Amino acid sequence: MHPTNQSQAPGTDRRRSVMPSRRHLLRLTGATAVAGLAGCSNDPGVLDDSSTWTDETCGAGAEPADSVSEYATHPDDDVSLFRRGLRRLGYYPDEVVPSSVSVNWTFPINYVGHTAAKSSPVPSPDGETIVFAGDSGWVHAYTPTGELRWSTRTGATDLGFHGSPAIVDDTVYIGGYDGDLYALDLETGDLVWRTRSADLEGTLAVGSSPAYYDGTLYVIAEYGSPSSGALWAIDPETGEPTWSDDRLWGQPHPSPTIDLEAGRILAGSNDGVVYCWEFPSLEFAWEFQAEADGEEREGGAFYAGAEIKGTVAAHDGYGYVGSWDENVYCLDLEDGSPEWVFETDGAIMSNPGVDVEEDVVYMGSDDEYVYAIDAASGDELWSTNVGGRVIGALSVTAGTVLAGSYDGHLYALDKETGARCWRVENRGRVTSAPVPVDGRIYYAERAVFSNYYDDDRETIMEEPGHAYCLVGDE
Numbered sequence: 001m002h003p004t005n006q007s008q009a010p011g012t013d014r015r016r017s018v019m020p021s022r023r024h025l026l027r028l029t030g031a032t033a034v035a036g037l038a039g040c041s042n043d044p045g046v047l048d049d050s051s052t053w054t055d056e057t058c059g060a061g062a063e064p065a066d067s068v069s070e071y072a073t074h075p076d077d078d079v080s081l082f083r084r085g086l087r088r089l090g091y092y093p094d095e096v097v098p099s100s101v102s103v104n105w106t107f108p109i110n111y112v113g114h115t116a117a118k119s120s121p122v123p124s125p126d127g128e129t130i131v132f133a134g135d136s137g138w139v140h141a142y143t144p145t146g147e148l149r150w151s152t153r154t155g156a157t158d159l160g161f162h163g164s165p166a167i168v169d170d171t172v173y174i175g176g177y178d179g180d181l182y183a184l185d186l187e188t189g190d191l192v193w194r195t196r197s198a199d200l201e202g203t204l205a206v207g208s209s210p211a212y213y214d215g216t217l218y219v220i221a222e223y224g225s226p227s228s229g230a231l232w233a234i235d236p237e238t239g240e241p242t243w244s245d246d247r248l249w250g251q252p253h254p255s256p257t258i259d260l261e262a263g264r265i266l267a268g269s270n271d272g273v274v275y276c277w278e279f280p281s282l283e284f285a286w287e288f289q290a291e292a293d294g295e296e297r298e299g300g301a302f303y304a305g306a307e308i309k310g311t312v313a314a315h316d317g318y319g320y321v322g323s324w325d326e327n328v329y330c331l332d333l334e335d336g337s338p339e340w341v342f343e344t345d346g347a348i349m350s351n352p353g354v355d356v357e358e359d360v361v362y363m364g365s366d367d368e369y370v371y372a373i374d375a376a377s378g379d380e381l382w383s384t385n386v387g388g389r390v391i392g393a394l395s396v397t398a399g400t401v402l403a404g405s406y407d408g409h410l411y412a413l414d415k416e417t418g419a420r421c422w423r424v425e426n427r428g429r430v431t432s433a434p435v436p437v438d439g440r441i442y443y444a445e446r447a448v449f450s451n452y453y454d455d456d457r458e459t460i461m462e463e464p465g466h467a468y469c470l471v472g473d474e
Contacts, residue, residue, distance in 0.1 A: 058099070058414040058421030062399025065093040072356055074212075075260070078125045082164035082209035083351065083393060083433070086258040087314040090353035090395045095436040097400045097412050098472025100422055104440070105146030109134035110428075110447050110465030112159055114177075116207060116253065117309075117349065117392045120164040120433035121442040121467065124186060130442055131172055131186075132467045135160035139174065139184060144440055146469060150189030154182055159205070163255065164433075166210040166217065168236060175206025175219055183239060195239035200232060201246075208267070209255040209311075212236065214280070218258070220267050222251040226298045229269055231256060231277070243282060248275055249302045254321075259314040262333040266314075268321055271297070272306025274329075276336060286336035290323040309349040310393070313361070315375060320361050322348025328363050328371075330378060340378030344371065351393035351433065353401060355415065362401050364390025370403050370413060382418035386411050393433035402441065404430025410443060410470075428465045441470040 072091040073084055083090045110118055112135040119133040129149060132140045137157040141149040156176025165174045171192055172184040179197030184190065197203045200221055208220035217234040229248035232241055250270030258265045258279055266276040272290040277283060294305030307324040312331075314320075318339060319331045324347040330339040346366030353362040359375040366389045372381040388406030395402040400421055401413045409423040410430050432444040447465040451457040 058412070058419055059097060059397075059399025062096050062397070062415075064096050064398050068092075068094050078169045079212055080122055080125045080167040081211060082120060082122060082166070082255055083311065083313070086211055086213060086260065088255065088257045088311045088351065089313050089315065089356060090351065090393055090433065091356055092395060092397045092436050093355075093357065095397045095439075097397050097402065097421070097436060097441070098439070100473040101412075101424060101441065101470040102473055103424070104469045104471040106466045106468045107140075107142075108464035109138070109140065109444055109467045110160075111136045111461060113447065113449050113452055113459060113461070114159050114162070115446075116162045117431040118444045118446055118465065119161045120393065121435050121444065122165045122167055123435065123437045123442075124167050125169070127437055129186060130437070130469075131165045131167065132442075132444065133161035133163075133165060133174055134444075135162065137161070137176065137178075139165070139172070139182075139189065140467075141186070141189060144438065144469070152184055152189040152191070154178075155180060155194070162207050162253070164209040166212050168212050171236065173210045173212070173217055173236065175208065175210065175221070177205040177207065179203035179205055179221070181206060181210075181219065181234065181239060183236070193239040195234065195241070200241060201230070201244075204251065207253040210234075211256045211258055211265075213258055213260075216242070218256045218265060220248070220252045220254065220256055222253070224251065226301065227251050227270070228298075231265075231267065231275070233282070245277065245282070245284065247284070249273070249298065250307070253309050254311040257312045257314050257319070259317075259319075259333060262314065262317055264314070264333045266312055266319060266333070268308030268310070268312060268323075270307045270309075271302035272308060272323060272325070273302070274308065274312060274319065274321060274331060274336065276333070288329070288331055288336040288338070290327065290329065291325040293325070309391075310351040313352045313354045315354045315356055315361075316359070318375070320352050320354065320363075320375070322350060322352070322363055322365070324348065326365070328352070328361070328373065330361075330375070342371070342373055342378050342380070344369065346389070349391040353394035353396040355396050360415075362394045362396060364392070364394055364403055366391070368405075370394065370401065370411075370418070372401075372415075372418060384413055384418040384420065386413075388429070392431040395434050395436060397436055402434035402436070404432065404434060404443060404445070408445075410434055410441075410468075424470060426466070426468065427463050439472060441468075443468055
C-alpha cells in the first residue's frame, strides 16, 4: 500500500488542526497517473533491468534560478553547510541536472561496514574546492575537475566520519566517531584545533554535521552509558565549548537545524523525540515524541521503535522529519504540535528535500520508494520505486530530485511527476547526499561487503566505497 493524507483538501490553510493520516491503495492509480503525465517510456512503478537510461523529457523546461534566497542557503556568503543552509532543505533551484550523465572522476573513500549514512561532500563557498570525509578518518579536498588538493588523516580511525563538514570562510569543521571535533585549514588541510571528547564531557561520537551562525558552531554529540546526547555551542576560533544542554536521549545522529524566522534550533534523536530550543537565546521550547512502541531503554527513559535518524527540514514555520515508526511528521515550530502525519511502509532514515517555491516535501523510505508530499496538506503527489532502501538525504534541483538507493544506483527523478530520468550504477549502496554544484554532481557510497549480516561467516570487504563526480554527457 501507498499512503496519503486526505484530511485536508489541497490548498487548505495548514495552520488548522489536522487529523492523522490514513492508508489508501494508491500504487496502481498513482503509478498510472505519473506515467501518463511524464511523457517518458519508463513506468515509475516498475524497474527494468538496465543499469543506466535517459529520457530528455524528464525535467524538461527546467530553468536555473537567477539566485537562491538566504531562506534556502546561508545568510552569509562565506559559509557552506550540509543540506546547503541552516534550514537543511537540500534545495538547489539554481542547478539543472543534465539529461544524461557519466562518471568524470572517482576515488576510494569508505572502508567501514557501519551502516549509518556516509558523510556527504560539501563545496567551499566559492565552489572551487569539494571536501569529502571518509569512514576511516581521512578528510580530502578536491578541485571540481578531480585534482587532489590535500588529504588529512585525523584521529577518527575506527568509524571515521558520518557527519558532513561545515565550511566557514577558510576553515573546515567536522565531528568524528572518536568523539572529537576538528577544525582544518581549507587551503592546506592542516589542523587548526581539535576539541577532545574529554572537553565535551566524554562524548562517544559526533555523528551530526555542524551548523554555524553569527560566530558560533552548533553540534549534537552522542554519549554511551547511558545512551544520551547533548546540543553544544562551540567557539569556532578556539574550539572551546561555550554552552550545552544534555536533555537528549538515545545517541542522536541528526544535525541541528536553525530557522531564523521562527527563532528555533532543533534536532531529533534515537529516542524518537524532536527537541527544540528558542534561538538565539537557547532557552528550551518544546519536545515532540514520535510513536515509540519498542523495548524499554535506559531504565524507562525512552522506548525504541521511533528512532529519528534524519535531520529536520524547516520551511515556512514547520519542520519535516521521518521516523523509524514509518511516519513523516509535519511539526509546527511554534509549539511542536503535529500538523499532519504521512505513513509509509517502512522505517525512515532519510533526510527530506524541500522545494520551497512549490511547497513540496520529498522523502525516501526503507520501503524502497521516494515520495513527493504536499507540504501544506500532507497529500501524496507521487511515489516512485527506486529498487532499494533510501537512507541518505534527497536533493532538489530546478527540475529533478536526486536520491541514492540501496540497490547501488543514484537516481534522478522528475520533480513534477516522479518519472525516472536516469540512474547511474555504482559499486556499493549510495547513502550520502548527492550535491549538485555548477553542473557537476558529487556523492559517496558505502563499501561492498560479503557476509555482512551472517554471524557464522567472516565479513569480507570486497571493494571500498567511492566518492564520485558526475558530469553531463555532451
